[in-house]
Amino acid sequence: MIINQIYYSQTNTDEIMNDSTKSNSSSRRDFLSIFLKGGFLAWFGVILYPVFKYLEPPKAKEEKVSQINIGKVEDMPKDSGKIVKFGKKPVIVLRKPNGDYAAFSAVCTHLDCIVQYKKEEGQIYCACHNGRYDLNGKNISGPPPAPLEKYLVAIKKDDVFIYKDAG
Amino acid sequence: MMTDNKLSIKKKIFNWLEERFEIQELIDFAHKKSVPKFRETIWYYFGGIALLLFVVQVITGILLLMYYKGTEDSAFESVQFISTKINFGWLIRSVHSWSANLMVLAVIIHMFSVYFLKAFRKPRELTWYTGILLLFISLAFGFSGYLLPWNELAFFATKVGTDISGEVPLIGEFILKLLRGGEDVTGATLSRFFGMHVAIFPGIFIVLLTLHLLFIQRQGIAEPEEWKTMPKEERETIPFFPNFALRELLIWLIVINILAILAVFFPWELGVKADPFAPAPQGIKPEWYFLGMFQIFKFLPAQVLFINGELFGIMVFGLAGFLWILVPFWDSKSSSGRKNRILNYAGIFIIIFFMIFTTLGFILD
Numbered sequence: 001m002i003i004n005q006i007y008y009s010q011t012n013t014d015e016i017m018n019d020s021t022k023s024n025s026s027s028r029r030d031f032l033s034i035f036l037k038g039g040f041l042a043w044f045g046v047i048l049y050p051v052f053k054y055l056e057p058p059k060a061k062e063e064k065v066s067q068i069n070i071g072k073v074e075d076m077p078k079d080s081g082k083i084v085k086f087g088k089k090p091v092i093v094l095r096k097p098n099g100d101y102a103a104f105s106a107v108c109t110h111l112d113c114i115v116q117y118k119k120e121e122g123q124i125y126c127a128c129h130n131g132r133y134d135l136n137g138k139n140i141s142g143p144p145p146a147p148l149e150k151y152l153v154a155i156k157k158d159d160v161f162i163y164k165d166a167g
Numbered sequence: 168m169m170t171d172n173k174l175s176i177k178k179k180i181f182n183w184l185e186e187r188f189e190i191q192e193l194i195d196f197a198h199k200k201s202v203p204k205f206r207e208t209i210w211y212y213f214g215g216i217a218l219l220l221f222v223v224q225v226i227t228g229i230l231l232l233m234y235y236k237g238t239e240d241s242a243f244e245s246v247q248f249i250s251t252k253i254n255f256g257w258l259i260r261s262v263h264s265w266s267a268n269l270m271v272l273a274v275i276i277h278m279f280s281v282y283f284l285k286a287f288r289k290p291r292e293l294t295w296y297t298g299i300l301l302l303f304i305s306l307a308f309g310f311s312g313y314l315l316p317w318n319e320l321a322f323f324a325t326k327v328g329t330d331i332s333g334e335v336p337l338i339g340e341f342i343l344k345l346l347r348g349g350e351d352v353t354g355a356t357l358s359r360f361f362g363m364h365v366a367i368f369p370g371i372f373i374v375l376l377t378l379h380l381l382f383i384q385r386q387g388i389a390e391p392e393e394w395k396t397m398p399k400e401e402r403e404t405i406p407f408f409p410n411f412a413l414r415e416l417l418i419w420l421i422v423i424n425i426l427a428i429l430a431v432f433f434p435w436e437l438g439v440k441a442d443p444f445a446p447a448p449q450g451i452k453p454e455w456y457f458l459g460m461f462q463i464f465k466f467l468p469a470q471v472l473f474i475n476g477e478l479f480g481i482m483v484f485g486l487a488g489f490l491w492i493l494v495p496f497w498d499s500k501s502s503s504g505r506k507n508r509i510l511n512y513a514g515i516f517i518i519i520f521f522m523i524f525t526t527l528g529f530i531l532d
Contacts, residue, residue, distance in 0.1 A: 056341075057349045083444050088351075090444045106446070111464070111477070112330040112352075113323055116446030127447045128327055129465045143476055145469040 060088075067163050073155055076101075081117025081124070084162070090114055091151055091162060092124065096135055103162045104137040105149035115148070124148065200407035203390050208405075210280035211388065213273050215415045216422055220270035221376070223426070224308075227263040228365065235315070237361035239354030242317035243440040250437060261430040267309055269426060271456050274305050282494065282514050285507075286389035292495040294386070297379040299492050304372050309454055311364040317357060322441035324453045325360075326352045331464070334477045351443070392506070458528035459521040460484065491517075 065087035076082065079097040083090050083106050090106035094117055104124070106114050113128035123140070124133040132141040137148035152163040184190050202211055234253060236245040249256035278298065281287055287295035314325045329352065333343035348355030394402050405411055439448075453461050467476040474482075490497070498510055 055345055057344055057347075057355060060349055083446060085444055106444075108447075110469075111327040113326060113447040113451075114443075114445065127449045128323060128451055139469070143465070143467055143469055145475055145477075 065164075067161050070160050070162060072158050073101075073160055074158075076160075079119055079122075081119075083114065083116075086151070086162060086164070092117065092148075093153075093160075093162065094124070094135060097122070101153040101155070101160060102135060102137070103151035103153050104133075105151065107149075108144060109139065109146040109148065110142070110144040197408050198406075200387075201404035202388055202407055202411045203394070204403040204405045205391050207280075207284060207391065210276075210284065211411075212415055212418050213277040213280060216418065217270055217273040217277055218376075219419045219422060220266050220273055220426075221372075223266045223423075224263065224270060225369070227259050227266065230259050231263055232365060237315065237357060239317065239357055242315060242357055243437075246316040246437060257434055258430060261434040262426060264435040265429045265433075266426055267312060268454065268456075269422070269429075271305050271309055271454075274302050275456070278302055279514065279518065281389075283511065284389065285392055285498075285510075287495045288498070289495070290386060291382070291389055294379060294382040295495050296492070297375050297382065301372065301375050301379060304368050304375070306456065308364065308368050308372075309456065311360040311368070313454055314357060314360045315364065316437060317441050318438035319441050319445070319448055320438055320451055322352060322443070323447045323451045324457075325356065327451075327461075328453065328457070329356075331477060331481065334475070334481055336478070353443070452528065455525060455529075459524035462524045462528035462531070487517075 068084065068086055070076075070084050070093060076093070076095045078095055078099050081092055081094045083092050085091075092104050092106040092115055094102045094104075096102065108115050108126040108128065108131055110126065110129055110131050113126050115124050115126045115131070115133070117123075118125040121132075122135065124135070124137070125131070126142070126144070130142045131139065131144040133144065133148055134140050137150055139145070139147050154161045154163060181190070202208065231249065234245060234249045234256070236242060246260065249260055251257070253259075281295065281298065310325075310328060314321045329343055329346045332346060333339045335342060344350070346356070346359065347353070348359045390402075452458060464477065464480055467480050469476050471479040494510070498507055
């Protein structure tokens with residue numbers, strides 16, 4: 001009986017010892033596997049990073065334009081609109097029926113198309129998706145989610161200047 | 168004597184190849200190939216039609232590359248040059264444009280026929296997934312190729328299309344810049360689209376197409392649903408070689424003729440050169456396969472349920488597209504051979520929905 005017990009306890013210890021070496025080796029294997037997989041991922045990242053960075057275009061140099069002269073007051077007939085270049089940005093200049101000038105970014109706030117002045121309706125109109133703005137640049141119908149960005153107009157001696165709204 | 172000689176040359180070539188590649192196995196395999204003969208067999212030809220049109224695209228595309236210049240200053244002029252100064256340039260360009268449209272049409276018909284015949288079910292899920300990817304790349308081919316002539320319509324269609332991708336949450340901004348090569352649609356966009364159109368997409372397309380065709384060869388063509396409950400002797404098939412192949416060839420001839428008629432009598436227009444400082448012209452339209460979606464975006468208000476209208480559109484289309492792609496995954500009835508009516512209704516609904524909005528896109532302006 002006692003011998004039996006000794007025998008059992010002996011085998012138990014053996015098993016425990018076996019288990020611990022096993023778990024030792026398996027944790028070593030786990031470590032190696034994580035190390036290798038992690039290393040592979042890192043290596044892959046190192047390769048992909050420059051590719052992704054390469055695809056990202058550099059920031060285009062903003063042409064520093066603070067104002068443009070678009071001509072004499074009387075050059076533009078009343079109740080008309082035209083698009084002018086403000087640096088690289090298109091700007092729509094309006095001469096309202098009462099003779100006042102107004103200027104807005106010509107880029108529709110919906111999906112980036114270029115807007116135009118619709119004389120018959122007295123509105124700013126985007127042909128892409130039927131977006132409409134009033135003559136203050138406010139979105140009044142169709143899908144545009146926001147008003148057009150405002151530009152300032154100043155008339156110095158008979159010349160019409162367009163400024164960027166600093167605010 | 169002559170025929171003997173000829174035969175022996177044929178035999179010699181065969182033996183030479185057989186010794187090296189064991190081609191008899193392939194010939195035996197080809198002999199065994201068959202196609203189910205039933206009332207829907209006609210739909211089995213559309214994959215082949217898409218394949219033919221892809222080959223036409225590759226050939227005419229390479230020909231156009233001989234003269235096309237992919238820069239902002241010369242793209243429009245080079246296409247004009249191809250259309251007016253090069254012998255048959257107008258024809259090659261017209262065939263390329265028409266074939267692109269017919270190819271997308273064939274791919275879409277192919278997809279719906281696979282959908283309604285439930286050919287995507289187990290074990291053909293991967294054929295469906297590669298097919299869906301091929302459809303997406305076909306659309307991407309169309310979208311990128313549309314810009315290459317650098318005309319007004321394409322310029323604004325690209326502005327709108329890429330701007331929509333910018334609305335995708337989190338990664339939108341990155342995708343937008345990646346596609347445009349900057350903040351706006353410029354010459355940088357043209358360079359990128361050109362590169363994608365002639366190098367990246369063809370490369371990916373060929374790999375996926377090879378897999379798609381390999382899967383079909385390995386598993387055999389899908390059989391109709393009702394065959395599962397039908398006794399074997401009632402199942403009618405036709406041999407792939409020569410019966411099906413010859414019929415496909417005949418259909419290819421018809422398609423080539425249709426293509427020729429369209430290309431010659433309705434040559435593709437070039438339009439006006441793109442001007443980033445001119446207002447969007449009235450009636451800008453994308454290609455017909457984007458027209459339905461374009462029209463829905465026109466109808467969407469600025470705000471839907473507290474979120475941006477475009478974002479709402481993207482989310483709805485994204486979710487619907489995602490469910491559509493994963494149809495082999497969630498359609499458990501079909502994979503166990505039972506009929507799934509809801510699936511058919513959903514398919515019919517989608518077809519009618521897109522037909523209505525595409526028609527509206529053509530009519531309304």
